[in-house]
Amino acid sequence: xxxxxxxxxxxxxxxxxxxxxxxxxxxxxxxxxxxxxxxxxxxxxxxxxxxxxxxxxxxxxxxxxxxxxxxxxxxxxxxxxxxxxxxxxxxxxxxxxxxxxxxxxxxxxxxx
Amino acid sequence: xxxxxxxxxxxxxxxxxxxxxxxxxxxxxxxxxxxxxxxxxxxxxxxxxxxxxxxxxxxxxxxxxxxxxxxxxxxxxxxxxxxxxxxxxxxxxxxxxxxxxxxxxxxxxxxxxxx
Numbered sequence: 001x002x003x004x005x006x007x008x009x010x011x012x013x014x015x016x017x018x019x020x021x022x023x024x025x026x027x028x029x030x031x032x033x034x035x036x037x038x039x040x041x042x043x044x045x046x047x048x049x050x051x052x053x054x055x056x057x058x059x060x061x062x063x064x065x066x067x068x069x070x071x072x073x074x075x076x077x078x079x080x081x082x083x084x085x086x087x088x089x090x091x092x093x094x095x096x097x098x099x100x101x102x103x104x105x106x107x108x109x110x111x112x
Numbered sequence: 113x114x115x116x117x118x119x120x121x122x123x124x125x126x127x128x129x130x131x132x133x134x135x136x137x138x139x140x141x142x143x144x145x146x147x148x149x150x151x152x153x154x155x156x157x158x159x160x161x162x163x164x165x166x167x168x169x170x171x172x173x174x175x176x177x178x179x180x181x182x183x184x185x186x187x188x189x190x191x192x193x194x195x196x197x198x199x200x201x202x203x204x205x206x207x208x209x210x211x212x213x214x215x216x217x218x219x220x221x222x223x224x225x226x227x
Contacts, residue, residue: 042220043219044155045218049215
């Protein structure tokens with residue numbers, strides 16, 4: 001069965017620190033990859049997505065992610081976090097069809 | 113353009129009571145989904161509807177039923193609530209193309225407590 005692993009459940013950073021959140025998936029075929037963000041008290045919204053093409057994708061608010069097929073990874077990065085980036089981040093994988101598998105999420109807290 | 117709306121936002125039920133969570137989308141998407149979100153477990157798919165008139169089980173369907181009322185609306189029913197169903201429920205919709213599900217758009221969620 002497909003699975004998505006997010007290695008860090010909780011991350012605490014100071015403002016201006018760099019961020020990298022890990023995401024690995026278990027499916028070996030063609031996949032579509034997503035990162036969603038859930039700000040406190042809000043619903044999930046899309047940060048960025050990868051379907052094909054350039055494996056380095058850029059999303060909103062300065063986030064980017066790199067798809068490394070050989071490592072089954074899709075790690076999320078941001079060079080300099082802000083207090084407003086405090087949120088929960090979910091990696092998600094769709095391997096075709098209607099079922100998208102979500103990781104358990106990473107709670108990020110940014111200290112001002 | 114409201115996107116995906118859900119009602120109610122909060123609900124407290126006693127064990128054995130029933131209720132229906134409502135969801136509507138105005139983006140003309142064919143596919144709709146119900147998820148539950150529990151701490152440390154991410155989002156788990158309860159049921160989905162690929163298109164109007166069809167529904168299918170997801171990862172955790174037990175204790176739930178769904179109805180795709182029309183293209184806009186997709187409801188989730190708990191016939192006999194149990195404390196294990198205490199969770200936050202999200203509805204989502206998406207478009208499908210070439211056999212691939214595009215990004216999903218989520219509603220604001222329903223926080224359900226079963227005592």
